[in-house]
Structures are given as C-alpha cells and as structure tokens.
Amino acid sequence: MSSPVRVAIVGATGYTSLELLRWLLRHPLVRVTVLSSRKPEQPISEIFPELLGRIDLPIEPFDSRIIAQKADVAFLCVPHASAMQYAPELLAAGGRVIDLSADYRLKDAGLYEKWYKHTHTDVQNLEHAVYGLPDLFAEQIAKARLIANPGCYTTCAILPLSPLVKAGVIDPHDIIVNAASGISGAGRNPTPQHHFPERNEAFEAYAIGTHRHAPEIAEGIRLGSGVQVGITFVPHLVPMDRGILSTIYTRPAGGCTVEAALDIWRRTYAESPFIRIRTGIGPSTKYVLNTNFLDMAIYSYEKRWVIVSALDNMVKGAAGQAIENMNIAFGLPWSAGLN
Numbered sequence: 001m002s003s004p005v006r007v008a009i010v011g012a013t014g015y016t017s018l019e020l021l022r023w024l025l026r027h028p029l030v031r032v033t034v035l036s037s038r039k040p041e042q043p044i045s046e047i048f049p050e051l052l053g054r055i056d057l058p059i060e061p062f063d064s065r066i067i068a069q070k071a072d073v074a075f076l077c078v079p080h081a082s083a084m085q086y087a088p089e090l091l092a093a094g095g096r097v098i099d100l101s102a103d104y105r106l107k108d109a110g111l112y113e114k115w116y117k118h119t120h121t122d123v124q125n126l127e128h129a130v131y132g133l134p135d136l137f138a139e140q141i142a143k144a145r146l147i148a149n150p151g152c153y154t155t156c157a158i159l160p161l162s163p164l165v166k167a168g169v170i171d172p173h174d175i176i177v178n179a180a181s182g183i184s185g186a187g188r189n190p191t192p193q194h195h196f197p198e199r200n201e202a203f204e205a206y207a208i209g210t211h212r213h214a215p216e217i218a219e220g221i222r223l224g225s226g227v228q229v230g231i232t233f234v235p236h237l238v239p240m241d242r243g244i245l246s247t248i249y250t251r252p253a254g255g256c257t258v259e260a261a262l263d264i265w266r267r268t269y270a271e272s273p274f275i276r277i278r279t280g281i282g283p284s285t286k287y288v289l290n291t292n293f294l295d296m297a298i299y300s301y302e303k304r305w306v307i308v309s310a311l312d313n314m315v316k317g318a319a320g321q322a323i324e325n326m327n328i329a330f331g332l333p334w335s336a337g338l339n
C-alpha cells in the first residue's frame, strides 16, 4: 500500500476543522500531521473534548516550511481575506492547498472586492485556482494545486441547477433560490445575532440582495453550463445546529418534462457517489445529517418547477466536499473515508 496522504489543518480551532478531523481520523489513506492556529500550545483535545484519545497533536503556530516538510496538503479553515495570506507561502513551499474560505472561488478579483470589501492580494494564484465541485469539475481538480472549496449554500444550489441550465430546459433568467441554513454555517465564534437567545425559536430571512454566495452561485452555474444566469437568492437562518434546505423556483423551457429533467440529472451525476436523486419522499435536512450526501428532487407546480435540495453544511457543504477534493487530487478513490 502506498504511504498515507499527510494532512495539515490551518485554522484548527474552528468548526470546519473539527468536522475535517471527525472524518479524517477515520480515513484509511490519510494521516493528520499538523494542526495550526493563532492560539498555539494547547492540545486539540482541550479545544474539542470529543477528540480526547483520538488525536493528541499540539496546535502549532503557522509555519509554511514546517507544513511543507510534514504535510502533502493543507486545508485552510480560516475566514476569507486570511486564507489568501497563507496560501501563497504554502504553494511556494511546494504543497497543495484546499481552501475552505471564499478567497479563491470568484475568478474575477474585482467581483471579489465588490462583494467581500477586501482587496484581493493573490491574483496570481487566483488564476490557477480550480473551483472544487467534484461532481462537475473532477478532471480539473485532479490536476490542481490550489482548490477553492465551494460554499455551503452554493453547493446546494449549483449542483441541481447547472445541468438543467446547460441543457436549456429551464429559463436561466427566472430562478429564485430560497435557502435555510442551520447556525453552524456562521462558524464557532458567535456574533450577537448568532447568540442562542437570538436564534432559538427564530426563523428569519437575512442579507437579501447582499449575501456573498449570490455571485458564487451565478459563477458556479456559468462554469458548469457556459450560461450567464439571473438568480434571486434569499438565505434564511433556522434554529438547527446544521443542515441546509433549498427550495428553488424555476420555469421549464422548451417543453421538457420532469422525467426528462431527472434523466439529465441521472446522466450528469452517474459517477457521483454522494448525489441522490429523490422521486418519492422529498429531501430533508434529516436525511443528510452528518453525511456527505446532497439530495435533490423536482416537482411540477402550475407553470413552475420547484426543485428541493438538501445537504449538511458541515459535510457536503464544507469538510466532506474538501475531502472529496483531496481524494481526487491525490488519486485516491473518490469516496474514501466518507462512507
């Protein structure tokens, strides 16, 4: 058997890091060798007590040379604008990088700056970054050194929509994505509006017209289909720990039937181990909880098709998809460690 892929996690004290560790510690072809954060010295099991007895690595300060020596790939689990400070050094040191932040997702640095209100400081690597949606871009991911892991809402919208837009069976200018997310989507450090008394028993739409996943959804569909789309994206927060459910309103085009649209999905995702097309009981966050599955279904209603999709934001929406990307980039079986 070949030697395991050695993994470093930067930003090891956050939620996506914890989720990566939960899966990577069971992955048969991987060894976690470096955990790094701005608060070094503590063992990881003091930060995440559930890891006691499972991994005893200390947390180290970030050092790209040490990571290059000890690891083959680094997962960046840090906020946007921080990832692009770490990635250039790691790439220059010869490593591969899977970035869970948004820093390398939008190809146009101007669009990034407009939505994220930060100057993009690593345009050189942005050019080579591959958008890490394995179900659509596995060939590019296999050759990539820098993978931009997609957002959670965006994965839940792009995967059902892209094949239908590409096939011309829905109107690309009349798409409404209503999506509701659990609170872990906001990360581990609560802001006042993510505090328990604010969120408990509260279901709320937010960031209407300003959410940063809106341009990423349009960009991901364009990359997958070659078509520029018009999307109205309305995110909601729902008092659950984790999970996203998207209800997507579209208009069928060209006389296509739902059955033919389902066949387009089946053909596009024939090789995808984690996409489940539902035709009976519809998608629910419950059915994908703690799994890497994305479930999706289409319903015909009056003159519209209503598409419903669901995933776990911490798994297919973050850590699980990042592991899919690693598996593909290192020539491992696509679903290794994720079942």
Ligand SMILES: NC(=O)c1ccc[n+]([C@@H]2O[C@H](COP(=O)([O-])OP(=O)(O)OC[C@H]3O[C@@H](n4cnc5c(N)ncnc54)[C@H](OP(=O)(O)O)[C@@H]3O)[C@@H](O)[C@H]2O)c1
Binding pocket: 011, 012, 013, 014, 015, 016, 017, 037, 038, 039, 076, 077, 078, 079, 080, 082, 100, 101, 102, 150, 151, 152, 184, 185, 186, 187, 188, 189, 313, 314, 317, 318
């Ligand atoms: N949560 C989700 O569902 C989800 C889904 C998809 C993508 N993402 C993306 O994944 C990344 C990590 O998300 P998360 O949910 O794990 O967030 P998180 O729980 O807030 O953790 C982020 C970690 O990054 C470190 N950090 C914070 N500010 C930093 C800075 N300025 N420079 C360097 N490190 C910093 C912190 O660790 P220290 O303070 O110990 O250094 C923190 O523990 C984010 O970019 C997020 O947008 C999250």
